[in-house]
Amino acid sequence: MFDQFQLHDRLLKALEPLGYCEPTDVQREAIPAAMTGQDLKVSSETGSGKTAAFLLPTLHKLLQKDAPKAGTRALILTPTRELCRQVVKHCKQLAAFTHLEVNAITGGHDFKYQRAIFRKNPEILVATPGRLKEHIERGSPDFNDLEVLILDEADRMLDMGFMDEVMEIAASCNPERQTLLFSATLDGQQYVGESLLRDPQTIALAKPRQASGQVKQQIVLSDDEKHKNKLLLKLFEQVEYDKAIIFTNTKAQANKLAGWLRYMKLEVGVLHGDMDQDARNNEMNRLRRGRVKMLVATDVAARGLDIKGMDLVINYDLARSSEDFVHRVGRTGRAGEEGLAISFITHRDWDLMVRFERELQIRFEKRKVPGLEAKFKGPKKVKASGKKAGVKKRSGENSKEAGKGNEKVKKRHRDTKNIGKRRAPSAKPAAGKWGDGFAPAPIKKKPARLDQDED
Ligand code: ADP
Ligand code: MG
Numbered sequence: 001m002f003d004q005f006q007l008h009d010r011l012l013k014a015l016e017p018l019g020y021c022e023p024t025d026v027q028r029e030a031i032p033a034a035m036t037g038q039d040l041k042v043s044s045e046t047g048s049g050k051t052a053a054f055l056l057p058t059l060h061k062l063l064q065k066d067a068p069k070a071g072t073r074a075l076i077l078t079p080t081r082e083l084c085r086q087v088v089k090h091c092k093q094l095a096a097f098t099h100l101e102v103n104a105i106t107g108g109h110d111f112k113y114q115r116a117i118f119r120k121n122p123e124i125l126v127a128t129p130g131r132l133k134e135h136i137e138r139g140s141p142d143f144n145d146l147e148v149l150i151l152d153e154a155d156r157m158l159d160m161g162f163m164d165e166v167m168e169i170a171a172s173c174n175p176e177r178q179t180l181l182f183s184a185t186l187d188g189q190q191y192v193g194e195s196l197l198r199d200p201q202t203i204a205l206a207k208p209r210q211a212s213g214q215v216k217q218q219i220v221l222s223d224d225e226k227h228k229n230k231l232l233l234k235l236f237e238q239v240e241y242d243k244a245i246i247f248t249n250t251k252a253q254a255n256k257l258a259g260w261l262r263y264m265k266l267e268v269g270v271l272h273g274d275m276d277q278d279a280r281n282n283e284m285n286r287l288r289r290g291r292v293k294m295l296v297a298t299d300v301a302a303r304g305l306d307i308k309g310m311d312l313v314i315n316y317d318l319a320r321s322s323e324d325f326v327h328r329v330g331r332t333g334r335a336g337e338e339g340l341a342i343s344f345i346t347h348r349d350w351d352l353m354v355r356f357e358r359e360l361q362i363r364f365e366k367r368k369v370p371g372l373e374a375k376f377k378g379p380k381k382v383k384a385s386g387k388k389a390g391v392k393k394r395s396g397e398n399s400k401e402a403g404k405g406n407e408k409v410k411k412r413h414r415d416t417k418n419i420g421k422r423r424a425p426s427a428k429p430a431a432g433k434w435g436d437g438f439a440p441a442p443i444k445k446k447p448a449r450l451d452q453d454e455d
Contacts, residue, residue, distance in 0.1 A: 001021075001022065001023075002015055002020065002022075002023055004023075005023075005031050005032055005035065005056075006035075007031070007056055007057075007060050008059070008060050008063045008064075008098075010063065010097040010098045011056055011059055011060060011063070011094060011095075011097075011098070013097045014093060014094050014095070014096050014097055015094075017093075018093060018094075020052070023049075024048050024049035024053075024335075025044065025048065025205055026042065026044035026048050026049055026050055026053045026203070026205050027049050027052055027053045027056070029042075029203045029205065030042050030044075030050075030053040030054070030057070030182075030203055031053060031056055031057050032057075033201055033203060034053075034054065034057035034058070034178070034180060035057045035060060035061070037061075037178055038178070038199070038200065038201050039178060039179045039180065039197045039198050039199065039200035039201070040179075040180045040181065040182075040200055040201050040202075040203060041154075041181045041186060041197065041200050041201070041202045041203070042054075042180070042181065042182045042183075042186070042202075042203040042204075042205075043182075043183055043184060043185065043186040043203070043204050043205065043206045044182075044184065044203070044205035044206050045184050045205070045206045045330070046184045046326065046327065046329075046330025046331075046333070046334065047214075047306070047330060047333060047334030047335055047337075048184075048205070048206075048335075049335065050152070050182045050183075050184075051086075051087060051090050051152070051306075052090070052094065053182070054076075054150050054152070054180050054182055055087075055090060055091055055094050056094060058074050058124075058148045058150065058180075059091075059094055059095055059098065059100060061074075061147060061148060061178075062074060062100055062123055062124070062147065063098060063100070067123075067145070070121065070123075070145045071121055071141075071142035071143065071144060071145045071146070072121070072122060072123065072124070072125050072141060072142065072143055072145075072146055073123045073124065073145065073146065073147045073148070074123065074124045074125070074146070074147060074148040074149075074150070075124075075125050075126075075127065075143060075146055075148070075149050075150070075169075075173065076091075076124070076125070076126045076127070076150040076152060077126075077127055077128070077129055077132070077149075077150070077151050077152065077157055077166060077169065078126065078127075078128060078152045078153060078157075078303075078304065079128065079129075079152075079153050079156045079157060079162060079303055079304075080128065080300050080301075080303060080304070081106040081107065081108055081128055081277065081280065082271075082280065082284055082300070082301065082305055083152065083153070083303055083304040083305060084104050084106050084126050084127065084128055085104060085106075085281075085284075086304065086305060086306060087126045087152060087304075088102055088103070088104045088126045091124060091126065095124075100123050100124060101120075101122045101123055101124065102122065102123070102124040102125070102126065103117050103122040103124070103125055103126070104125075104126050104127065105117065105125055105126075105127040105128070105131055105132050105135065106127065106128045106131055106277075107128060107130055107131040107277075108276065108277030108280070109131075109277060111134070111135075114131070114135065114140075115135070115138075115140050118135065118140040118141050118142070119140075121142070125141075129157070129162050129165035129166050129169060130165060132165075132169055133165045133168055133169060136168065136169060136172050141172070143169075143172050143173040143174060144174055145174055146173045146174040146177045147174070147177055147178065148177060148178045148179075148180065149170060149173050149177050149178070149179045149180070149196075150179075150180045150181075150182070151166065151179075151180070151181045151182070151196075152182050152183075152304060153182075153183050153303045153304055153327075154181035154182055154183045154186055155183045155185050155186050155323065156183070156303055167196075170196055179196050179197055179198070179200075181196070181197070181200075184206055184326060184327065184330060185206070185323045185326055185327070186204075186206075214332075214333030214334075214336065214337060214338050214339060215313075215329055215330075215332055215333035215338070215339040215340065215341050216338070216339070216340045216341070216365070217329070217341050217343075217362050217363075217364050217365065218340065218341070218342045218343070218364060218365045218366070218367040219342070219343050219344075219345045219353060219364040219365070219366055219367065220235075220342055220343070220344055220345065220366075220367050220368075220369055220374075221345055221346075221366070221373075221374040221376050221377065221378070222344040222345065222346050222374050222376070223346060223374045223375050223376055224346070227372070227374060228316060228344050229257075229260060230372055231344065231369055231372055232246070232261075232314065232316065233264060234369050234371075234372055235314070235342065235369065236266070236294075238369070239312060239340065239342075241293070241311050241312035241340070242293070242309035242310070242311050243287065243290070243293050243294070243295075243307060243308075243309045243310045243311065243312070244293060244294045244295070244310070244311075244312035244313070244314060245294070245295045245296075245297055245301060245307075245310060245312070245313050245314070245328075245331050245332075246268075246294065246295070246296045246297070246314045246316050247297060247298070247299065247301075247302065247313070247314070247315050247316060247317065247319065247328050248296065248297075248298060248316050248317050249298070249299075249317040249318075249319075249320065250298065250317075251272040251273065251274050251298055253316075253317065254270055254271075254272045254296050254297060254298050255270060255272070257296050257316060258270035258296040261294070261296065266294065267291075267292045267293070267294070268292060268294040268295065268296055269283040269284075269286050269287050269292045269294065269295040269296070270283060270295070270296045270297070271283050271284065271295055271296075271297040271298070271300060271301050272297065272298040272300055273298065273300050283295065287307060288307060288308070290309070296316075299319070299324055299327075299328070301331070302319075302324055302327040302328045302331070303327050304327075305331060306334055307331065310331050310332050310334070310339070311332050311337070311338070311339050311340065312332065312339070312340050312341075312342070313328060313329050313331055313332050313339065313340070313341040313342070314341075314342050314343075314344070315328060315329075315341070315342070315343035315344060316344055317344070318343055318344070318345065318349040318352055318353065320352075322355070322356050322359045322360055325356055325360070326360065328341075329341040342367060343364070346376060347376045347379070350378065350379050351379075
């Protein structure tokens with residue numbers, strides 16, 4: 001029961017209409033810990049109720065004192081605009097019986113209008129870092145009295161793409177604030193700026209990079225785009241689903257695939273970071289309201305989105321890292337529901353797929369699609385012939401050579417032209433910059449994002 005936390009009555013009242021009877025595991029642990037005022041670093045699997053786990057203690061704290069016109073009192077950062085909207089909605093539901101105001105600041109909206117929001121001193125702001133940083137540079141926000149700073153999808157917020165912006169935002173915040181980091185994938189290796197946390201408590205309910213236990217994981221061997229397209233159509237006939245999300249690795253591929261599915265008379269939505277905000281909102285609304293059953297998306301939709309009835313995830317392209325894989329797959333199997341995730345595996349993806357099995361401690365089940373068997377049957381056994389391929393395999397999962405056994409490999413100019421040249425300075429931060437509470441770990445080498453599309 002939620003009464004055990006001694007949360008403000010107005011918050012308890014808001015839980016009834018949401019149908020929250022029992023706290024989830026992460027809520028049971030994180031709510032009382034956050035209510036002590038301590039900094040927290042919390043990991044728990046996708047769909048386990050982390051949003052309420054950070055919102056409830058934060059709202060409770062804000063209700064403890066009246067602080068009109070005190071500037072922003074709680075700031076929540078999210079990696080995408082869609083997640084920002086979702087957190088705002090959740091926050092409004094939980095704060096429905098209070099006077100607390102919540103506002104969103106994201107890219108894709110009018111800058112001047114947002115400046116007016118800051119002048120009204122909203123108590124709670126939910127923001128994507130890029131746009132918020134622009135406002136900070138122009139002096140609009142006042143975070144001097146900030147009481148709580150929250151990073152949802154914290155590992156994403158602190159990886160290369162967002163780290164500088166997040167650090168700059170944090171530096172403009174009241175140093176006495178409480179800081180809460182939440183994600184499904186915050187493992188021991190995750191490096192965290194020591195300036196962000198003070199004597200934090202770690203609550204680790206997800207094993208490192210754990211995939212949701214509610215989701216059945218399957219792979220389908222595939223050859224090329226044409227074959228994948230045929231497979232997709234067949235799977236939509238075979239699998240019973242309410243809503244499906246199909247992930248591609250690039251925006252161009254998302255557009256192309258959505259276009260093709262529409263040409264095949266299927267109603268699909270599409271979501272990626274190059275679309276304007278109205279189009280993005282429109283696509284999300286159509287999906288949430290069930291006007292379309294399928295969404296083709298890049299990783300911009302991989303983090304945090306909670307869509308009712310999403311019971312099928314298809315990795316048309318395999319995710320580039322096990323974290324991204326966990327988050328994509330975590331769009332289904334939420335709040336104890338069951339889900340199915342099917343990943344298309346070409347010869348290029350095989351090694352990466354094996355790595356995911358090892359890192360995530362899962363076993364993929366092979367799914368057969370009768371009549372559409374792939375020519376690729378798995379990696380060829382390497383014969384001990386002593387004859388080596390001409391070029392050494394390049395590092396990186398997307399290497400074309402991965403999984404090809406000892407087939408003859410073309411030698412390209414780009415593989416040899418930089419031999420002997422000096423490399424660019426490494427992006428590794430200076431020693432001592434990072435807190436050692438969470439491992440003075442080397443920066444995790446992430447595969448380069450070819451198609452960065454976050455805000
Ligand atoms: P996470 O951030 O861990 O991925 P969310 O906060 O998005 O998960 O919550 C996942 C789903 O679970 C949401 O639909 C949310 O409304 C629901 N939920 C959260 N807490 C509870 C609860 N105590 N009881 C029932 N449903 C809950
Ligand atoms: Mg979440």
